Amino acid sequence: MALKGTNQEYGRPYNRRIVLETIRLQGPIARGEIAKRVGLTVQTVSTIIRELEGNGFVLGAREERRRRGYPATELKLNPDGGHAIGLHVTPRGIEAALINLAGEVIARRERKLPRLKPTAAFDAIGDLVVALRKLKPRGRSLGRMLGLGLAMPGPFDVESMSFVGPTTLEGWSGVPIRERLAAKTGLPVFIEVDHAAAALGERLYGAARDIRDFYYLFFGVGLGGCMVQEGNALRGSHGNAGEIGHLPMVPGGEACPCGNAGCLERYLSCLALERGAQTLGVEGWIREVTPLFKSAIVAIENLFDPLTIVIGGIAPPDVLDKLIAAADPLPHSVAERRDRAIPRVTRSANGEDAVLRGAAALAVSGVLSPRFGLMFAANDPLMEREAAA
Known part of the structure; x- marks a missing residue:
């Protein structure tokens, strides 16, 4: 690009x-x-x-x-010229990482807090930030702290879907997240939905560093995705583009907390993996969901025409590798080209750190990335809506 x-x-x-x-x-x-x-x-x-x-x-x-x-x-x-803290808050707890200007993970911490409530979460985040800021990488005090980036499950500000169900942060509706985090930590706070934050991290530091157009498919507790075109994340009119997990793909399928039935993330997500592994085992789960996975890949390719689909998130890398292998050969789509130089589906180079590096990059991108950085400026209307969610 x-x-x-x-x-x-x-x-x-x-x-x-x-x-x-x-x-x-x-x-x-x-x-x-x-x-x-x-x-x-x-x-x-x-x-x-x-x-x-x-x-x-x-x-x-x-x-x-x-x-x-x-x-x-x-x-x-200068890698030590600035640092940022990346946070990932999920229904299972909090992960935090200190990231330098080059995107290197200096240190990471986590707190297992299932179904955490906002007050407990903010207190835990405050403690994690204090601990990370006391660190002395390479024996020296930290340089300039650029800010704190928070990645969390979406969508935002949708009554039937936001903070509803086991893949979201239930009980967080109406919480002034950015204001409370800024007050607790004393840092500028940037907020994004987890799959878009992970896409940013992949664009800046990972498998998509040299790819201008790609789709990031994020395996979190639920399932999300983000199309990046010319280095720019397509976020939709209200910042909620990418909720691919709520596409109804199984007629008469399982009921979803969003109110629909047969939604993709009921079958294809970390929560679905854990449920399926209990009865089928991991290999059995992969065999069962492979047809749905292949349909999702073809739908993404035909809708967005990316150079590749990068798959990552918090799912175990070996499970993602097996899922990708099981999907071969992929069905026909617009991505089936003779001159293709890279695979249609690529696993994230960031592993489980993708969303943490991406979250920290929300703050770093205000300095580093001209396209993402402008999107996540503190006075961006999208930021205001998401912070108020």
Whole structure:
């Protein structure tokens, strides 16, 4: 995906993100090469580099100024120039991770709190954040803390589906989540539905780092998905796109808490895996759900035409591998092309950390990722709706 800057005055923050994203993806890289890649002047790039250096996000600029007359110094990201905390809250508890600017997991903590209530969750999160902020990676105190990203099950603000049923956070309706987390932690808070946060993490750090158009299928307690096109997550008019788990796919099937019957996540999700494994075993469950899985893959391909479908989440990686293998050969779809260079279905490179890295990336992306970063700005109307959910 080509990253291009803009000469409009309002585009200054965007240009800053573009330059830093280019350094992250292409570094070490000289400023002249950055200018060519993003379509800005060397002078403009140099001004941005000075700002990024002042914030501690970039290494190499000082050395370049001391070495005039020598070949241009190549600039690179400073992994310790900033950190963020990623949180994943599910019906089973809380996971938290400290992530540096390069997307590396420095440390992680978790609390098993089944069916947790908001007050208990916020207290636990406060304790986890305090513990993570006391850490000293590489023997040094943490650099700038960019913020806290929270991933949680969706959808948001839908009466019949939000905070209803075993795959959601029951009892959380009407809770001012962002405000309470900000008050508890003292950090800027970014909130996203878990499957979109995981897609962001995969785009920035995982299997889709070099893929501009992909679909992320997220196996959480329930099932969700997110289409990423030209590096941009398609979130829908109310931020609830991707609730593929609530597609009724089995006529006369199991009742779903959403009020429909035969919804996909009743058969294909971590909750469904655990239920099925009790009676069929894991292998038996895979055999039973493979036809549904294949139908879901074809539906996604025909609807969105992604370069690949990345499958990840909190499901065990070996189970996802077996499910992908069982689906071969896949049915015909628009994805069946002679010139295909990558598989139609790919397992996430992030494993179970995908959503945690993606959650932290919600905060990091305000600096790093020009497309995702603009989406998750603190004054984004979507953010306001989700925080109020």
